[in-house]
Amino acid sequence: xxxxxxxxxxxxxxxxxxxxxxxxxxxxxxxxxxxxxxxxxxxxxxxxxxxxxxxxxxxxxxxxxxxxxxxxxxxxxxxxxxxxxxxxxxxxxxxxxxxxxxxxxxxxxxxxxxxxxxxxxxxxxxxxxxxxxxxxxxxxxxxxxxxxxxxxxxxxxxxxxxxxxxxxxxxxxxxxxxxxxxxxxxxxxxxxxxxxxxxxxxxxxxxxxxxxxxxxxxxxxxxxxxxxxxxxxxxxxxxxxxxxxxxxxxxxxxxxxxxxxxxxxxxxxxxxxxxxxxxxxxxxxxxxxxxxxxxxxxxxxxxxxxxxxxxxxxxxxxxxxxxxxxxxxxxxxxxxxxxxxxxxxxxxxxxxxxxxxxxxxxxxxxxxxxxxxxxxxxxxxxxxxxxxxxxxxxxxxxx
Amino acid sequence: xxxxxxxxxxxxxxxxxxxxxxxxxxxxxxxxxxxxxxxxxxxxxxxxxxxxxxxxxxxxxxxxxxxxxxxxxxxxxxxxxxxxxx
Numbered sequence: 189x190x191x192x193x194x195x196x197x198x199x200x201x202x203x204x205x206x207x208x209x210x211x212x213x214x215x216x217x218x219x220x221x222x223x224x225x226x227x228x229x230x231x232x233x234x235x236x237x238x239x240x241x242x243x244x245x246x247x248x249x250x251x252x253x254x255x256x257x258x259x260x261x262x263x264x265x266x267x268x269x270x271x272x273x274x275x276x277x278x279x280x281x282x283x284x285x286x287x288x289x290x291x292x293x294x295x296x297x298x299x300x301x302x303x304x305x306x307x308x309x310x311x312x313x314x315x316x317x318x319x320x321x322x323x324x325x326x327x328x329x330x331x332x333x334x335x336x337x338x339x340x341x342x343x344x345x346x347x348x349x350x351x352x353x354x355x356x357x358x359x360x361x362x363x364x365x366x367x368x369x370x371x372x373x374x375x376x377x378x379x380x381x382x383x384x385x386x387x388x389x390x391x392x393x394x395x396x397x398x399x400x401x402x403x404x405x406x407x408x409x410x411x412x413x414x415x416x417x418x419x420x421x422x423x424x425x426x427x428x429x430x431x432x433x434x435x436x437x438x439x440x441x442x443x444x445x446x447x448x449x450x451x452x453x454x455x456x457x458x459x460x461x462x463x464x465x466x467x468x469x470x471x472x473x474x475x476x477x478x479x480x481x482x483x484x485x486x487x488x489x490x491x492x493x494x495x496x497x498x499x500x501x502x503x504x505x506x507x508x509x510x511x512x513x514x515x516x517x518x519x520x521x522x523x524x525x526x527x528x529x530x531x532x533x534x535x536x537x538x539x540x541x542x543x544x545x546x547x548x549x550x551x552x553x554x555x556x557x558x559x560x561x562x563x564x565x566x567x568x569x570x571x572x573x574x575x576x577x578x579x580x581x582x583x584x585x586x587x
Numbered sequence: 588x589x590x591x592x593x594x595x596x597x598x599x600x601x602x603x604x605x606x607x608x609x610x611x612x613x614x615x616x617x618x619x620x621x622x623x624x625x626x627x628x629x630x631x632x633x634x635x636x637x638x639x640x641x642x643x644x645x646x647x648x649x650x651x652x653x654x655x656x657x658x659x660x661x662x663x664x665x666x667x668x669x670x671x672x673x
Contacts, residue, residue, distance in 0.1 A: 413633030424629040472606035473657050475635035515629055571629040
């Protein structure tokens with residue numbers, strides 16, 4: 189699917205570290221829209237083997253802050269033509285997305301989100317429990333009696349897609365336009381030079397040799413703190429594992445995507461019939477993709493509160509990814525105090541849906557050395573300025 | 588089930604404990620610059636390695652310090668906080 193390059197060149201105009209969806213999308217749009225083709229994408233493992241292939245593929249734009257809502261809505265719009273763009277079936281499937289509310293406080297947040305969403309023209313509304321029951325007849329609306337569903341935020345454009353295909357589509361599109369994709373290639377160090385204006389990027393040392401470059405885009409999710417340490421930057425990013433699991437395939441019964449913040453559950457049914465399920469973050473820092481029985485047990489228990497009839501369905505596999513979390517649950521994107529070092533990070537548990545718009549905005553930022561207007565609310569400097577972009581209320585489940 | 592040793596209550600299941608973040612010295616709020624204070628409030632040493640962390644045994648409310656490797660999740664030792672030991 190990708191051209192194999194025996195060796196790295198000595199110089200590239202742009203080096204992208206991280207061959208996941210975000211890095212490959214940036215490469216694709218740099219080559220397609222900005223005429224930058226002398227690009228190397230460095231991936232320490234294989235394409236799409238990180239968080240791109242480990243998420244639960246939910247796509248939605250019903251966020252809370254004006255910055256977030258507009259940004260994710262643009263991403264949703266891009267998703268819809270992506271299959272045609274790539275000539276590759278992404279199995280993009282619009283399902284509708286219900287965020288259940290079990291408390292008055294949660295209902296209030298749903299109404300808040302619905303109003304912000306509607307103001308920006310996004311299909312999003314707060315509905316009551318009768319409407320929820322009608323839409324999801326298999327749901328035990330009382331949750332066994334102790335956490336009854338009061339209502340939900342309904343977001344009709346909510347969708348799922350095949351995550352591997354997203355990385356392949358962007359990768360193949362970039363590859364055809366001359367971008368070099370180097371798998372099994374790890375960035376070991378970043379070289380800086382001191383200029384009057386401060387430090388600037390001048391090279392990347394890899395396990396396959398040194399590359400000279402003036403521009404590096406870092407899109408490495410859970411490895412972000414290690415890369416930042418190479419350029420002597422501190423950040424608020426902390427790493428917790430996020431786990432997920434799938435059931436054995438069963439006959440199709442669940443069309444929409446269901447999320448419950450209070451019960452720490454999200455669930456959808458894939459085209460193959462598997463139930464794709466996730467929960468909240470692991471409760472402490474860990475740089476590992478190990479799975480735990482605690483997770484499978486507690487997620488299953490909550491799942492059975494919503495859908496008791498699933499008690500005989502077997503869990504087929506579980507896995508984890510390393511989520512790069514931020515204090516305000518918004519990403520960190522754009523320029524950094526190191527000239528030529530661009531960051532697309534802080535994607536925590538919410539990065540998959542943003543893949544297309546991240547590629548678009550980061551390619552613009554890298555090509556023009558100017559932050560794209562749509563990502564100005566996500567800047568690295570917002571913490572030092574005490575100007576956060578509070579998106580926690582729109583996180584899929586309570587963290 | 589993963590086990591952690593509380594310095595007061597002995598070995599217990601990890602589900603009895605709550606994580607309280609890395610042990611970090613607080614700058615003097617009166618003397619710190621805005622930049623230093625923002626660094627303390629928001630920034631973390633997110634790189635993997637052996638760290639000292641606050642943990643709480645929730646049934647008994649005991650706060651203590653655990654030394655843990657954040658790459659392997661191995662708990663190296665636990666002890667009650669003593670300012671002199673940092």
